[in-house]
Amino acid sequence: MEDKYLQDITEIKNMMNKSSQFISLSGLSGIMAGIYALIGAHIANGLIESHAAYYVTLESKTFKLIVLTAFLVLLFSIVTAAILTASKAKKQGEKIWNSTSKRVLVNFLIPLVTGGIFGLLLLRNGYYGLIAPVTLLFYGLACVNASKYTLRDVRYLGITIIILGLIATEFSGYALEFWALGFGVCHILYGSIMYFKYDRK
Numbered sequence: 001m002e003d004k005y006l007q008d009i010t011e012i013k014n015m016m017n018k019s020s021q022f023i024s025l026s027g028l029s030g031i032m033a034g035i036y037a038l039i040g041a042h043i044a045n046g047l048i049e050s051h052a053a054y055y056v057t058l059e060s061k062t063f064k065l066i067v068l069t070a071f072l073v074l075l076f077s078i079v080t081a082a083i084l085t086a087s088k089a090k091k092q093g094e095k096i097w098n099s100t101s102k103r104v105l106v107n108f109l110i111p112l113v114t115g116g117i118f119g120l121l122l123l124r125n126g127y128y129g130l131i132a133p134v135t136l137l138f139y140g141l142a143c144v145n146a147s148k149y150t151l152r153d154v155r156y157l158g159i160t161i162i163i164l165g166l167i168a169t170e171f172s173g174y175a176l177e178f179w180a181l182g183f184g185v186c187h188i189l190y191g192s193i194m195y196f197k198y199d200r201k
Contacts, residue, residue: 030191041180132175136165
């Protein structure tokens with residue numbers, strides 16, 4: 001009788017978690033986002049080194065290619081995340097677009113869009129060395145903010161990236177390296193943890 005009572009309590013708790021948390025995030029999408037970020041950082045580093053003889057400005061072809069690379073990394077990451085998360089949600093019998101996933105998206109986008117606008121303002125005023133740290137900081141804040149409605153591991157990912165963003169602010173000469181560490185290595189690490197903890201069940 002006691003075992004049945006505990007089992008019922010566990011089932012009720014699981015139902016409450018499913019209704020309040022979006023648990024279909026795919027660990028594989030995190031791994032792939034990290035790989036895309038490392039490839040993008042490698043390409044950006046090559047572009048910077050090949051034009052080291054002159055200063056990269058907003059109007060230069062090099063800067064436009066770096067922006068294009070960053071956009072493609074973001075695009076591939078979003079598309080991959082959408083496909084893999086939809087596949088996982090389908091296997092779990094969960095709708096990918098519901099009230100919980102909407103809350104995740106809204107809470108994620110508020111800091112992210114704010115950081116994007118702030119980054120553009122920094123670009124406009126010539127603070128190029130702060131762009132990478134700012135993207136790390138606001139992305140980390142976005143992860144922490146969204147983690148209230150999804151897997152707890154996202155919170156730890158966000159905190160880790162915030163710390164890297166603060167360190168990158170102090171050592172702005174290594175901004176690209178910290179960017180690769182935050183968006184590349186951290187995504188691969190936490191994506192792997194999430195995959196082995198949740199996706200393989």
